[in-house]
Amino acid sequence: MPEKKLSVEVLCATMFQKDFSKIEEMNIKTDVFFANQSSEHFYAEKEFNGYLARMVTTNQRGLSKNRNTALIYAKGDICVIADDDVEYFDDYEQKIVSAFEALPDADIIMFNLSSKNGNSERAMKEYSKIKKVGKLSRCGTASYRIAFKLSSVQKANIWFSPIFSTGSKYYCGEDAMWINDAIKKGLKVYTYPEYIASIDYGNSTWYDGLLEKHYFTKGAYIKALYGKLCICYIPYYLIRASKRSKLSFTERLKWILNGVKAYNADLSYDEFIDKN
Known part of the structure; x- marks a missing residue:
């Protein structure tokens, strides 16, 4: 009997969404969960092209809290963390699944994203090879580069710090802390030299020119x-x-x-x- 194909789900943190228009904007071709912060509370879902989109809207604030909402509701075998200005390449699902098949011991894999606007000042470090990430590694972490096995993260009980992230007490650092926590708890983390999406670094909400x-x-x-x-x-x-x-x-x-x-x-x- 052939092995079941790993399911991929995008976990997107967003704000003030009234519909599922982000599916097309982000070129999503898998299941997707939108953690949506607004002024109300509601649940919505929509089937599209054989996939399922779900949205939970809350009135809480803070990016880490929003990402944690997505972790609570996540269902995919492999989950991909996203911001709402990411635009996925058509073959992102295949690239992500292939990476986890190539690295069967990996719990978390971090991928490359290209810059939509060519802003090299804000662009993240490129991963040029497969490399295991250790406690002291400096790997250019950003949440939207991360894909993970949901079962591994759930068993290790890993969450984003509510006081680090946009809209919180300290406005960044939550992604690196999340990866560090994963490594401390024994999860295996790798970088992988595939590009899965593009992002507009010019829209960054945290970059202040290093002041x-x-x-x-x-x-x-x-x-x-x-x-x-x-x-x-x-x-x-x-x-x-x-x-x-x-x-x-x-x-x-x-x-x-x-x-x-x-x-x-x-x-x-x-x-x-x-x-x-």
């Missing part, structure tokens, strides 16, 4: 991720992307340390500024 708030958030992220060992990782984040920052070395260090202090005091960027 004060960016380094402040990195400080909070480093503290949350490494605890007392965070001091060992500060040099890496000081140097990383330093040529693209308008801040001096001293200013970058200052704001990273401010972020560490603020995390210890449970303060957001605005709260920290008000108190200092």
